[in-house]
Amino acid sequence: MQIRAGNALAKVCKVFWLLFYIAAFVLSIIGYIWNLTALSTVFKSMFMPCISLLAYFLWPRPLTKPYYLLQCAFVMAWLGDVLIGLSLTWPVFFVPGGYAFFCQHAFYIWLNLLACGSPSSLLSVPYWGLPHLPYFMLLTISYFSKVHIALRIQHSIYAVMLCTSFLTAFYRTAWEGRRAKYFLTVCGFGAFVCSDILISIDAFMWRLSQLEGAAILLTYYVAQTMICLGVTPEKPEDYELGKLVVKAGAVSTPREEARVEKRRCMGAI
Numbered sequence: 001m002q003i004r005a006g007n008a009l010a011k012v013c014k015v016f017w018l019l020f021y022i023a024a025f026v027l028s029i030i031g032y033i034w035n036l037t038a039l040s041t042v043f044k045s046m047f048m049p050c051i052s053l054l055a056y057f058l059w060p061r062p063l064t065k066p067y068y069l070l071q072c073a074f075v076m077a078w079l080g081d082v083l084i085g086l087s088l089t090w091p092v093f094f095v096p097g098g099y100a101f102f103c104q105h106a107f108y109i110w111l112n113l114l115a116c117g118s119p120s121s122l123l124s125v126p127y128w129g130l131p132h133l134p135y136f137m138l139l140t141i142s143y144f145s146k147v148h149i150a151l152r153i154q155h156s157i158y159a160v161m162l163c164t165s166f167l168t169a170f171y172r173t174a175w176e177g178r179r180a181k182y183f184l185t186v187c188g189f190g191a192f193v194c195s196d197i198l199i200s201i202d203a204f205m206w207r208l209s210q211l212e213g214a215a216i217l218l219t220y221y222v223a224q225t226m227i228c229l230g231v232t233p234e235k236p237e238d239y240e241l242g243k244l245v246v247k248a249g250a251v252s253t254p255r256e257e258a259r260v261e262k263r264r265c266m267g268a269i
Contacts, residue, residue, distance in 0.1 A: 014057065021050040029217050033210050041085035044217070048078035051224050058232045066114055066239045070231060073107035076100050077224065098154055105161040111231060112168035112185075114239050155200070162196060165189055185230030191223035 024047040031040030052074045059067045083097030166189040172182050198216045202208045208216075233239060 017050060017053050017057070020046060021054075024050055025221055029214050032217055033214050035210060037088055040217075041088070045078065045082050045085060047221060048074050048081060048224065051228050052078075054225075055228050055232060058229070060233060060235055064239065066111055066231070066233070069107050069111045069114070070228070073104045073111065074224075074228075076104035076107065080104060095154060098158055102158050102161050105158075105165040108165040108189075108227070109161070109168050112165065112172050115172045115182075115231075155204075159196075162193060166193055181230050181232070181234070183230070184226045188223045188226030188228075188230055191219045191226065195219035195223060 024043045028040045028043035028047065031037070031043065052071060055067070055070055055074070077100075080097045080100035083093045083100055087094035087097055166186075169182075169186045169189045172185060195216050198208065198213075198219070202213060202216070
């Protein structure tokens with residue numbers, strides 16, 4: 001009886017979560033398009049708590065270190081959303097908001113590196129060149145615009161962190177055999193880059209229309225959702241399978257060891 005009550009309560013919680021997620025997603029974009037600043041700011045600040053709950057629902061038990069790193073990233077993203085929203089009225093909050101997003105990407109990088117194995121397969125141009133193209137775009141926009149030098153420097157540092165998190169997502173993809181979950185991660189960081197390129201264009205080059213600016217929120221929400229779905233493991237030990245192991249002078253991983261053992265058993269049969 002208690003188990004059934006617990007399951008019913010869990011279902012009710014998930015339904016309420018879905019309603020809040022849709023409300024935050026839709027109403028913040030509507031508020032932005034119609035220039036309803038209060039509506040957009042309030043519901044945008046609700047979005048990252050919804051993503052945090054999504055990670056809590058999906059993450060396999062027991063909760064491990066990568067889970068807490070992900071939640072720290074989400075807290076920084078929420079803080080950045082709140083501070084950037086306040087900066088519309090009090091511009092002094094803009095720079096702290098930017099640094100909150102900087103910290104968010106630091107946690108994302110740490111999380112991605114936990115799932116990385118040997119980087120030897122990442123020396124080709126696609127892995128190293130592609131993620132840095134958005135960085136050069138952001139850097140160019142920043143330095144060729146007539147803005148304060150301090151803002152240029154902050155923007156450039158943030159661009160480096162953003163594209164490094166994108167790059168480490170490629171590390172994760174190469175190591176995990178291009179599984180669908182990890183493509184979600186890469187696409188999520190790609191959407192993040194698109195969102196920030198639009199922000200850079202709006203801030204440093206020309207003002208976007210309200211409808212065009214709504215694409216900033218849309219790509220940001222898609223990015224955070226895809227990252228959450230992508231980095232959530234299927235099993236708690238998934239983040240352990242990328243760790244390097246030195247055995248008899250050779251560098252391998254637990255995943256490689258398992259594959260070798262499976263082939264050895266098949267050969268013995």
